[in-house]
Amino acid sequence: MNSTQSRKSDHIRICTEKQVESKKSTLFECVEFADIDLSNRIDEESFSEENIDCSITLFGKKLNYPIIIAGMTGGTAEAEQINQNLAKSAEKLGIGFGLGSQRAMIENPGLASTYKVRSVAPKTLLLGNIGAAQLSEYSPEQIQSVISEVGADVLAVHLNEIQEALQPEGSWTNYSEKLKQLCNSLQVPVIAKETGMGISKTTAESLKSTGISGIDVGGAGGTSFARVELERSKDSIENFQDSGIPTAGSILEVRKVFSGLLIATGGIRTGSDIAKALALGADAVGIALPLLKPAQESSEAVTKKLENLVNEFKTELLKLKSQTVNQLKQRKTTISGELEQWV
Numbered sequence: 370m371n372s373t374q375s376r377k378s379d380h381i382r383i384c385t386e387k388q389v390e391s392k393k394s395t396l397f398e399c400v401e402f403a404d405i406d407l408s409n410r411i412d413e414e415s416f417s418e419e420n421i422d423c424s425i426t427l428f429g430k431k432l433n434y435p436i437i438i439a440g441m442t443g444g445t446a447e448a449e450q451i452n453q454n455l456a457k458s459a460e461k462l463g464i465g466f467g468l469g470s471q472r473a474m475i476e477n478p479g480l481a482s483t484y485k486v487r488s489v490a491p492k493t494l495l496l497g498n499i500g501a502a503q504l505s506e507y508s509p510e511q512i513q514s515v516i517s518e519v520g521a522d523v524l525a526v527h528l529n530e531i532q533e534a535l536q537p538e539g540s541w542t543n544y545s546e547k548l549k550q551l552c553n554s555l556q557v558p559v560i561a562k563e564t565g566m567g568i569s570k571t572t573a574e575s576l577k578s579t580g581i582s583g584i585d586v587g588g589a590g591g592t593s594f595a596r597v598e599l600e601r602s603k604d605s606i607e608n609f610q611d612s613g614i615p616t617a618g619s620i621l622e623v624r625k626v627f628s629g630l631l632i633a634t635g636g637i638r639t640g641s642d643i644a645k646a647l648a649l650g651a652d653a654v655g656i657a658l659p660l661l662k663p664a665q666e667s668s669e670a671v672t673k674k675l676e677n678l679v680n681e682f683k684t685e686l687l688k689l690k691s692q693t694v695n696q697l698k699q700r701k702t703t704i705s706g707e708l709e710q711w712v
């Protein structure tokens with residue numbers, strides 16, 4: 370195993386065995402729907418598919434729910450099984466699926482099979498993935514080639530500067546220029562994706578000038594990669610574990626300056642979190658950690674976990690008398706407490 374493979378293997382082990390979620394909140398608890406009608410009771414009939422349409426269109430593909438399985442892994446035999454199970458479930462439910470960093474398959478083309486999921490997910494919206502730090506190591510042509518090889522529809526470039534800084538083997542880079550070159554050269558749209566620190570208004574503004582098509586805020590309140598890196602190396606710097614812009618705050622920050630596609634990842638755990646993220650301005654949400662253990666088990670276990678979540682989300686839509694995601698997005702919210710400072 371080379372160092373990229375063993376890092377990905379450590380991430381899976383640590384994320385399934387240790388407490389890696391931030392102590393910081395996403396701040397979705399500070400969001401309430403202003404015009405909720407509690408007299409609207411849910412019954413079996415109104416809970417049917419005909420009445421509620423949770424579908425959206427993302428990058429030209431129809432998703433049955435505004436959900437993407439956020440990128441986690443690739444590069445090892447265990448990762449291959451996890452990707453297969455996640456992708457199978459994404460295809461069944463009609464949601465998006467993100468691969469983990471494809472760095473391992475650039476370094477070793479023999480590992481490509483651990484990322485290839487098109488045989489089980491031919492129609493799924495598939496997101497490829499690479500770190501911003503790798504943009505100075507690999508040319509746009511090399512990156513395009515791994516995107517084409519797996520048949521991804523979109524590339525997510527993760528910007529985890531803190532994680533890079535905390536990794537013993539990490540590197541800080543000025544990614545802006547490289548990202549611009551990449552957006553100009555690739556045949557697929559590019560999104561910029563944080564992985565737990567959130568994206569500020571200033572970062573969103575500078576990202577906008579690179580030509581990206583979307584932003585995944587990757588806010589604080591869910592998996593904390595500073596915690597993961599601290600578990601990997603006791604020499605890693607403390608103090609960052611619970612820092613970052615909470616996911617709800619980051620949606621508000623990014624929406625001040627960015628009207629493109631916005632994905633909210635980071636601590637999305639309930640149907641209510643999904644509804645609130647969309648009402649604050651997200652177009653879809655991403656979910657990673659809660660699906661990791663089920664994905665080690667089977668695609669059925671992943672589907673079961675996700676079905677619970679979409680049922681909760683449908684209940685939110687019913688409570689809010691919204692038949693579609695667009696109607697939900699029009700619902701007024703009130704914002705209180707700590708989240709007010711991000712308004």
Ligand SMILES: Cc1cc2nc3c(=O)[nH]c(=O)nc-3n(C[C@H](O)[C@H](O)[C@H](O)COP(=O)(O)O)c2cc1C
Pocket residue numbers: 380381384439440441442468469470498525526527562563564565587590591592634635636637655656657658659661
């Ligand atoms: C085991 C694991 C590995 C991850 N690897 C990647 C990765 O390779 N690339 C990436 O962009 N994000 C990666 N992430 C971050 C997730 O995509 C997501 O942004 C983050 O976990 C927050 O979502 P959550 O709170 O639902 O876990 C990883 C997350 C986990 C749990």
